Amino acid sequence: MLLNIGLNLVDTVFCSVWRFLGCQRNDVTSFQRDGIEAKYALADEAFVTLATDDSYSLGALVLGHSLRIVQTSRSLVILVTAGVTADMRSQLASVFDLVQEVGEINSQDEANLTILTRPELGVTLTKLQCWKLIQFQKCVFLDADTLVLRNCDELFNREELSAAPDIGWPDCFNSGVFVFKPSDETYKALVKCAKEKGSFDGGDQGLLNLFFQDWATKDISRHLSFLYNMNSNACYTYLPAFKRFGNEVKIVHFLGEMKPWMYKVSEGKVVKPHQSQYYSDHLQYWWDLFLSHVQPHQDIPSNDLGKIKLELPEERKSSVFQDHPMALNLHSRQEAWEKGQIDYMGVDCFENIRQKLDSKIYGIK
Numbered sequence: 001m002l003l004n005i006g007l008n009l010v011d012t013v014f015c016s017v018w019r020f021l022g023c024q025r026n027d028v029t030s031f032q033r034d035g036i037e038a039k040y041a042l043a044d045e046a047f048v049t050l051a052t053d054d055s056y057s058l059g060a061l062v063l064g065h066s067l068r069i070v071q072t073s074r075s076l077v078i079l080v081t082a083g084v085t086a087d088m089r090s091q092l093a094s095v096f097d098l099v100q101e102v103g104e105i106n107s108q109d110e111a112n113l114t115i116l117t118r119p120e121l122g123v124t125l126t127k128l129q130c131w132k133l134i135q136f137q138k139c140v141f142l143d144a145d146t147l148v149l150r151n152c153d154e155l156f157n158r159e160e161l162s163a164a165p166d167i168g169w170p171d172c173f174n175s176g177v178f179v180f181k182p183s184d185e186t187y188k189a190l191v192k193c194a195k196e197k198g199s200f201d202g203g204d205q206g207l208l209n210l211f212f213q214d215w216a217t218k219d220i221s222r223h224l225s226f227l228y229n230m231n232s233n234a235c236y237t238y239l240p241a242f243k244r245f246g247n248e249v250k251i252v253h254f255l256g257e258m259k260p261w262m263y264k265v266s267e268g269k270v271v272k273p274h275q276s277q278y279y280s281d282h283l284q285y286w287w288d289l290f291l292s293h294v295q296p297h298q299d300i301p302s303n304d305l306g307k308i309k310l311e312l313p314e315e316r317k318s319s320v321f322q323d324h325p326m327a328l329n330l331h332s333r334q335e336a337w338e339k340g341q342i343d344y345m346g347v348d349c350f351e352n353i354r355q356k357l358d359s360k361i362y363g364i365k
């Protein structure tokens with residue numbers, strides 16, 4: 001007993017000194033706690049993300065390191081599903097304080113019963129399981145395709161549900177970054193809402209906007225600044241604002257089909273389909289973190305980076321890794337346009353559109 005208390009004390013003091021020094025965590029021996037990999041006593045607030053396969057886990061690893069670099073004082077948690085391999089889980093455990101499996105089939109769980117009647121909500125309900133992390137008082141959810149540029153621990157001063165407006169429909173919030181309070185009651189109510197109303201966009205964003213439908217009108221303090229969830233494409237839609245505020249951005253969100261890990265990299269530099277200074281800074285930062293913090297722990301030859309762990313649909317596999325990811329096939333490009341996800345700096349850049357018009361009108365190739 002006394003020995004236990006002593007060991008705990010040593011552990012606590014060691015962790016505090018370790019945190020104070022801001023050291024890399026990878027060097028610390030991990031231990032198992034109740035089947036959960038964890039290294040430290042958890043804080044009562046946490047950043048939470050989710051990975052459903054190994055490619056999103058690469059995003060999560062970079063996100064985790066970006067949070068360590070800005071020296072957050074909160075715990076880092078990742079929810080993983082069966083699609084994440086054991087190797088990847090142990091890598092995740094070197095950055096995250098808690099790697100929590102979710103989405104197991106359990107006939108007692110109402111979420112699983114809901115999936116039986118509404119299979120399209122499967123992944124959505126997986127994300128909602130973040131509300132079950134009731135060991136934490138408050139959490140901030142970050143999509144695995146976000147990247148933290150500056151410390152944003154002040155987000156924990158906000159209440160549920162705080163989020164930034166969605167660039168496509170600003171009366172809705174974007175569910176890539178949100179502040180929430182874990183609670184079994186809220187989780188059950190969300191599942192009930194999913195079952196009864198579904199989601200108007202088929203994903204978690206549509207469902208959460210239904211559930212927290214007074215977000216737009218009730219309390220302005222629940223509106224997070226766009227600086228906490230800046231769509232990495234947005235600088236193109238309102239360039240003067242980006243020039244004015246862009247260097248204050250705290251969290252970048254790589255929306256759209258092309259994720260950072262899908263780009264090619266050559267000698268440490270991202271190969272882009274089109275020149276674009278601002279966007280490329282964020283993309284390059286993502287790759288700088290990947291190359292310095294993630295890749296050294298992967299068994300991937302450097303020229304095969306990002307390829308091996310990716311699990312893309314067959315029809316896209318061949319195209320996304322070409323030098324010019326003119327990539328996405330016509331059907332998915334049309335879908336992306338209809339969803340407002342226009343690849344302004346890639347295949348849909350003005351120069352390409354002009355060339356197409358020229359070729360149609362003047363026959364110029």
Ligand SMILES: [Mn+2]
Nearest residue numbers: 143145176255
């Ligand atoms: Mn996202």
